[in-house]
Amino acid sequence: MGVGLVFVSHSAAIADGLVELARQMAPDAALAAAGGTEEGRIGTSYERIEAAVRQVDSGDGVVVLGDLGSAIMTAEAVADLIDPPVVALRVVDGPLVEGGVAAAVAAQAGADVDAVARAAARGTDPEEPNLAGPGSGAPDDSAEAVAELADPDGLHARPAAELVRLAATFDAAVRVNGVDARSLLAILGLGLRQGAEVRITARGSDAATAVDAVQTLLSTGRPEV
16 A cells, blocks of 8 residues: 555645545555634534544554644644554655645655655655665666657656656666656656657666666657556
8 A cells, every 4th residue: 555645734735635646646655634613613523533544544654734733733642652653653744735646656666664754844845865875777778868758748647647657666776857756746847748858867787778678768759668
């Protein structure tokens, strides 16, 4: 199941909407909303947060994000008092929308609970892997290619998330037009439209394979099989 995510908001509509948004880019991630009170009013609910945490807890850890200070306080109370305890329960005070989406994409890509929490806190994605570390390829292994973006709608949310998930599968640091291909917000920030020329570079033991796969995805809209 991977790391679970809980979105806490004083508004049920905001929490539910964020799950709907994140689901578009992380369809397999374990996501739950905990918005509003049991009576349907604006506020937060200990019971709703606890139930949402239980819903997404698979044993790999849970990250909880909140929209305002009191939401964070209630979530922290859940983290302190929940019984039986949840292994690796992290409460993050970060940007709810940007952090929530980035964390969901990180969870979808299989990141651990600490990496997902970092993504949630910064509203960005996990750092590039240390390619010089044990089991990684030599940092000098590199490849590059150019693709013409095929998607009629450009590199919008869904294909950008697919690119991020693809890049995370390789033992290589992949960059697209100079930005980290594992960072959803960086990719979206490029604002690439159909027909744009995209430069793909990679460094690491899987560099050539990664570049070929990303080139295929961008130029055809389909991952390499």
